[in-house]
Amino acid sequence: MEQGSFVEICGYIATICMVLGYLPQAITTIRTRNTDGIALPTFLMMGIGGIAFMLQGLLHEPDIIWSLFLTNLVTSTCSLIVFAIKMYNDYFK
Secondary structure (H helix, E strand, O other): OOHHHHHHHHHHHHHHHHHHHHHHHHHHHHHHOOOOOOOHHHHHHHHHHHHHHHHHHHHOOOOOOHHHHHHHHHHHHHHHHHHHHHHHHHHHO
């Protein structure tokens, strides 16, 4: 197996694991709107970190790293949604 192919396979395995590991919490929070057990700074930092990784994937030279971009697009979106629900529950409800 060529080294580039191995690196890509590792990237896609990481994508699948990260998304499948992250989605259950986000889906549960979106459905129930229960954010009592969620630490606000954690989801804020995870969202910011995901956006930074998305930029890294897009700006990587000479090629875009799609697995890095797509993984963090999904996880950042989920983090920001959970963060928004948490903010609403804690400060506006």
